[in-house]
Amino acid sequence: MEPTSGRLRPIHMFKxxxxxxxxxxxxxxxxxxxxxxxxxxxxxxxxPVTQGQTTTAFLExxxxxxTCSPVTLLVDGVQVGTARADAQGKxxxxxxxxxxxxxxxxxxxxxxxxxxxxxxxxxxxxxxxQANGSPPPPSTSPTRKPSPSPSVKPTRxxxxxxxxxxxxxxxxxxxxxxxxxSDKVTTTGDETDKDNDDNSILVWxxxxxxxxxxxxxxxxxxxxxxxxx
Numbered sequence: 001m002e003p004t005s006g007r008l009r010p011i012h013m014f015k016x017x018x019x020x021x022x023x024x025x026x027x028x029x030x031x032x033x034x035x036x037x038x039x040x041x042x043x044x045x046x047x048p049v050t051q052g053q054t055t056t057a058f059l060e061x062x063x064x065x066x067t068c069s070p071v072t073l074l075v076d077g078v079q080v081g082t083a084r085a086d087a088q089g090k091x092x093x094x095x096x097x098x099x100x101x102x103x104x105x106x107x108x109x110x111x112x113x114x115x116x117x118x119x120x121x122x123x124x125x126x127x128x129x130q131a132n133g134s135p136p137p138p139s140t141s142p143t144r145k146p147s148p149s150p151s152v153k154p155t156r157x158x159x160x161x162x163x164x165x166x167x168x169x170x171x172x173x174x175x176x177x178x179x180x181x182s183d184k185v186t187t188t189g190d191e192t193d194k195d196n197d198d199n200s201i202l203v204w205x206x207x208x209x210x211x212x213x214x215x216x217x218x219x220x221x222x223x224x225x226x227x228x229x
Contacts, residue, residue: 040119048124069111101127
């Protein structure tokens with residue numbers, strides 16, 4: 001057996017270096033405390049929701065180290081938010097369900113040095129305003145209309161046929177329907193005689209005018225003859 005010296009032999013140095021290298025590789029590949037060993041999990045509450053309602057995604061089992069990427073949340077492949085997990089690998093993310101009514105898949109994705117992490121759950125978007133699948137309130141039956149009360153027949157009017165009919169008392173005086181008699185009644189014959197009288201007077205006036213005009217004319221002719229001689 002050879003005596004040991006203060007220096008390590010080359011073979012010993014090689015073994016020591018190999019051990020240090022293996023330990024470094026193991027430390028690099030071993031997940032840190034932020035990378036939980038549990039599988040990623042995802043749940044959405046409330047679920048179902050109505051279109052346009054805000055809901056919350058609860059995530060756990062993701063990586064919260066700086067070497068890990070933020071967690072991206074997708075609804076039916078469309079990104080609705082992103083955030084980083086805490087030291088325990090948990091996080092919450094609120095988002096609005098703007099999709100049309102139906103069933104959708106919600107996925108949380110993250111990239112880590114040890115590989116991708118993801119979790120998936122379902123989301124139901126309703127048409128009605130009833131969230132969480134609660135049934136609609138029972139419809140109230142219409143109130144029963146009150147039955148109409150029986151109509152009361154009018155009392156029979158007293159028979160008036162037996163009562164004697166009183167004729168109106170005629171008052172003395174001229175009948176208003178009869179026109180008053182005029183003092184002078186004009187007949188057709190009187191009107192004819194009046195027209196004849198008027199015509200006779202007119203004829204005499206014309207004849208008188210002609211006589212006067214003839215006399216004046218004869219007087220002028222006589223005067224001219226006397227002046228000429």
